[in-house]
Amino acid sequence: MAEKSYYDILGVSKDASAEEIKKAYKRVAMKNHPDRNPGNKEAEEKFKEAAEAYDVLRDPDKRSRYDQFGKQGVNGQGGFGGGGFGGFQDINDIFSAFGDIFGGGGGFGFGGGRSRGPQRYQGGDLRVKVRLNLKDILNGTTKKFKIKKKITCPDCHGNGCANGESPKTCPDCHGQGFTIKQAQSIFGIMQQQVPCQRCHGEGTIIDHVCPKCKGEGVINGEDIVEIKIPAGVQEGMVLTVPNRGHAARHNGIPGDIQVLIEEEQSDVFIRDANDLIYNLLLTVSQASLGDTIEIPTLEGPVRVNIKPGTQPGTRMRLKGKGLPQVNGNGYSYGKGDIIINISVYIPENLSKEENSAFQNMKDSPNMMASDKVKKKIFDSFRTYFQ
Numbered sequence: 278m279a280e281k282s283y284y285d286i287l288g289v290s291k292d293a294s295a296e297e298i299k300k301a302y303k304r305v306a307m308k309n310h311p312d313r314n315p316g317n318k319e320a321e322e323k324f325k326e327a328a329e330a331y332d333v334l335r336d337p338d339k340r341s342r343y344d345q346f347g348k349q350g351v352n353g354q355g356g357f358g359g360g361g362f363g364g365f366q367d368i369n370d371i372f373s374a375f376g377d378i379f380g381g382g383g384g385f386g387f388g389g390g391r392s393r394g395p396q397r398y399q400g401g402d403l404r405v406k407v408r409l410n411l412k413d414i415l416n417g418t419t420k421k422f423k424i425k426k427k428i429t430c431p432d433c434h435g436n437g438c439a440n441g442e443s444p445k446t447c448p449d450c451h452g453q454g455f456t457i458k459q460a461q462s463i464f465g466i467m468q469q470q471v472p473c474q475r476c477h478g479e480g481t482i483i484d485h486v487c488p489k490c491k492g493e494g495v496i497n498g499e500d501i502v503e504i505k506i507p508a509g510v511q512e513g514m515v516l517t518v519p520n521r522g523h524a525a526r527h528n529g530i531p532g533d534i535q536v537l538i539e540e541e542q543s544d545v546f547i548r549d550a551n552d553l554i555y556n557l558l559l560t561v562s563q564a565s566l567g568d569t570i571e572i573p574t575l576e577g578p579v580r581v582n583i584k585p586g587t588q589p590g591t592r593m594r595l596k597g598k599g600l601p602q603v604n605g606n607g608y609s610y611g612k613g614d615i616i617i618n619i620s621v622y623i624p625e626n627l628s629k630e631e632n633s634a635f636q637n638m639k640d641s642p643n644m645m646a647s648d649k650v651k652k653k654i655f656d657s658f659r660t661y662f663q
């Protein structure tokens with residue numbers, strides 16, 4: 278009997294995208310979820326089969342080995358041991374491996390795992406964008422947001438009960454949130470935890486429902502959130518503010534706020550990690566005669582001496598005038614530099630006088646680089662490009 282391919286198990290084509298595979302797995306897994314099919318051996322088998330298929334197809338490396346060599350290709354490589362019934366010996370392994378797939382929406386039931394005790398609801402995450410300029414990034418900043426979100430019901434303080442009452446222990450499950458059922462499985466009779474139908478796994482029931490939140494414990498509301506942004510962040514970084522997202526039903530665990538950092542482009546500096554590059558354009562005379570020039574920094578201008586005979590391509594560093602580093606804990610340290618990159622402007626239109634001045638200088642031996650200078654410039658290019 279020909280074995281079904283992993284693609285057939287999930288009902289996707291061989292060129293399905295990662296996203297399609299994930300969706301297909303979720304569909305098959307939800308359909309055959311043991312909580313929905315208590316004691317159904319066929320569903321359990323399909324549930325495990327789908328997990329095995331997904332475990333391989335979601336991993337580009339395993340997937341390509343599977344495409345080339347079939348199941349042989351993924352056996353014994355952190356994949357599946359001894360043929361037959363896959364590597365997930367215990368359904369709980371599947372939940373711990375792919376629990377996040379069943380998540381989303383902060384519900385209960387197919388909410389990510391087997392109930393081992395009363396369920397607590399999980400509030401959803403929120404995402405905000407914050408736009409920063411380089412000065413904000415230099416010093417760190419605090420931004421205030423007014424956020425629309427689920428908040429704890431003020432009338433019942435989140436427990437969902439009217440008249441100041443408290444939820445009661447569920448008489449069906451005695452507060453456990455689940456009941457035990459005997460189920461037939463390929464390993465024989467198994468004891469399965471099934472979420473309590475009466476309390477939906479919470480372990481408590483409500484006699485009189487709070488009219489304001491209809492027993493949910495949360496209502497639509499607003500919150501003012503102050504978000505502290507550490508110095509040194511970069512475009513695309515995401516900061517997490519724990520527990521300030523949507524409130525969860527019945528005083529469950531609140532979600533987080535994800536803060537996406539956007540960086541305004543500066544018209545003075547180019548950012549290179551923690552360094553700032555400043556392009557200084559000298560005139561021919563400044564480069565030849567030398568000068569003192571004001572260079573902008575994020576903390577105000579500084580004066581810089583340009584030596585006579587400064588070549589284009591010269592780089593100077595203003596130590597510690599760049600941006601700090603930030604680590605994963607939001608701790609900022611050290612600082613990068615401002616790198617001054619020197620170019621020289623060659624005039625495009627000359628007046629008669631300027632033209633004759635250049636004509637006069639044209640054949641002067643000092644206008645041409647000596648071999649020694651040529652070598653010096655060549656060497657500095659070499660170090661720049663290597």
Ligand SMILES: [Zn+2]
Pocket residue numbers: 430431432433434435437438487488489490491492493494495
């Ligand atoms: Zn309420």
Ligand SMILES: [Zn+2]
Pocket residue numbers: 447448449450451452453454455473474475476477478479480481
């Ligand atoms: Zn119950």
